Amino acid sequence: MEKIVIKIKRFNGEREWFQEYTVSVTERTTLIEALMELQGSIDPSLSFRVQCRAAICGTCGVKINGEYHVLACKTKIKEFIKNGIITVEPLSNMKVIKDLVTDHGEFLYKIKDVKGWFEPAEEFQRVYPEDLQKFEKETDCILCGICYSICPAFEIDRDFGGPINFVKVFRFWKDKNDALKDERIVIAEKNHITSCVHCKYCTFSCPKQIPVEQDIMQIEFYGKQKGIIKSSESGGGFSTPFGF
Ligand code: SF4
Ligand code: SF4
Ligand code: FES
Incomplete structure (x- = not known):
């Protein structure tokens, strides 16, 4: 002692x-x-x-x-x-x-803004282990808010959806039985996903080792390729390995 x-x-x-x-x-x-x-x-x-x-x-x-x-x-x-x-x-x-x-209310209410729940597609497709692997890690989120707490993006944008909520977007966007598909990317854009400055603090701090920043990067990359997210809106002028 x-x-x-x-x-x-x-x-x-x-x-x-x-x-x-x-x-x-x-x-x-x-x-x-x-x-x-x-x-x-x-x-x-x-x-x-x-x-x-x-x-x-x-x-x-x-x-x-x-x-x-x-x-x-x-x-x-x-x-x-x-x-x-x-x-x-x-x-x-x-x-x-x-x-x-x-008060965890702020980030928990934002889950509503990003429709952070499963919306079942009309026809159910059989799910294989390789399908689950795409979002398995993200299902471990325990809603602790640690990523939300450490995130510096709120200094410039209080309306930023926050890492916790983009983990939710990613989890359901990757689920082939979810009905919303690309609407989830539109939702991410509306919740200011491009205000992320890609510092990776969320990834390093997550107690469940969820690759939070990588998920945000994937959503942004896909959204920009599809023209859903404008390239010029990239958070803080941060340059990514993908060149956007
Ligand atoms: S990578 Fe983005 S979401 Fe994660 S802590 Fe940094 S600014 Fe916030
Ligand atoms: S730190 Fe990890 S477990 Fe906690 S809310 Fe964020 S993503 Fe979920
Ligand atoms: S007391 Fe439940 S996560 Fe710490």
Whole structure:
């Protein structure tokens, strides 16, 4: 056991401040275990979200040391301690409700804007393993919002649909039994997919290793080839291996 300091950004609806707590951790202690211990033994007023503790429900996202956006239940605290301290803040790009609890409403409502659900085609086609492979990874999305939190595109465009929602577009666009087909690309364009600056932060941070930026790139590339998305609208002037 080792004593470390957890510095947490607090918010009570009126003001925000950083508060430091000393807790004992081992090599295996996860951030969520430390927060639960802290809340149970030191400060019951601290708020954070937790449910499954197994990287499945997607509720426990937080930001640590100002740069890593992670699931608290999947993160071993010792790996992020610097000079005996770890800093924990709520996710970015969404409203803070209290302490580490953020409002996931913004990105969840945007799922509606992109029709992020299956629309069955009239005739069902048999599905083979190679069909599933095209979007299998994207079905792992747990709606944690970590990609949404880390995305810099919101600095220039608050109406950007966000990486999480373009993962949904990709997943159903690749499904041969989905009825919307190219309408999904039109929807992506309407939700400002070209505001993506292709930094890949979403891909590197996704706890489910979904190739988020690559999915966005594929949608944009296809949309531009088909004339659905205008080439001149490419986000931030970023140049891609495809030359658009
Ligand atoms: S690659 Fe695009 S969607 Fe992903 S974090 Fe960067 S700007 Fe956002
Ligand atoms: S794509 Fe990854 S980071 Fe984004 S919401 Fe889904 S699981 Fe979370
Ligand atoms: S508590 Fe469910 S993903 Fe962390």
